[in-house]
Amino acid sequence: MKLHIKNMVCNRCIMVVKSEFEKLGYNPLSVKLGEVKLSKELSSQEKSEIATVIESFGFSIIDDKRSRIIEQIKTLIVELVHQQNNDIKINLSTYLTNHINHDYNYITNLFSEIEGTTIEKYFIAQKIERVKELLVYGELTLSEIAFQLNYSTPSHLSNQFKKITGLTPKHFKNIKSDKRKPLDEV
Known part of the structure; x- marks a missing residue:
């Protein structure tokens, strides 16, 4: 039997749920x-x-089919962005339809209806949170982060980062305190 759990979005979540x-x-x-x-x-x-x-x-148990699809979409995007860096080069719609077995138009409309945002905006928000994480660690340059997250150029990443956060990546890196969000709040 499979139980689908809402808001389970990170390895720490897995440990807590397993333990409980x-x-x-x-x-x-x-x-x-x-x-x-x-x-x-x-x-x-x-x-x-x-x-x-x-x-x-x-966390909560998800019982209805539509909610399970939404959680599956979120989980796939979180895994893609935060854990499978090299696979992020695949087209998002192809990636989701290959894993969910529903037409992309259906899942994108369902996601927008239930979440009040588009899959693309959710995907970008996850990517920006990953950029924040990598900036805080300070181990990669902006160019390396852009490459890892499949941005066409570092300036494209920088522009998107500023549009979402209101800060440049350099400014964020300098102030870095309390600017990251837990994945379940993205």
């Missing part, structure tokens, strides 16, 4: 972004018990 399932006596077969796989079906009471516990950490 284990504390409740459910040993998941696997836990990955947005999903927990169990060896048995759960009763309504068991699902309710799990929901109560994980809600205290800001």
Whole structure:
């Protein structure tokens, strides 16, 4: 049985959810972004018990199909931007349709309807958060970050960064305190 979990967007989230399932006596077969796989079906009471516990950490169980698709889109984008740097060169619409098995027009309309923003804007917001993270670490130049995140030029990255944050990457790097957002708030 698979349970889809909302707001599970980072490795720390995976650790927390896995730990809470284990504390409740459910040993998941696997836990990955947005999903927990169990060896048995759960009763309504068991699902309710799990929901109560994980809600205290800001997570929730997703039961309807449309919400699962939205969470799947978010999870794929987060994975693409934050964990699979080299694969970001693939066209986003192709990447999503290959993993979700729905027409891109359907998923983009669904996403916009439910989230109030476009998939593209969500993708850009995730990329900018990744840029912030890489700037704070200070290990890569802006050119290297631009290349890693598939920007055509460092100036394109810089312009988009300033448009979203109101700061240049250089200024952000100099002040870097409290400017990053947790992934579930992007």
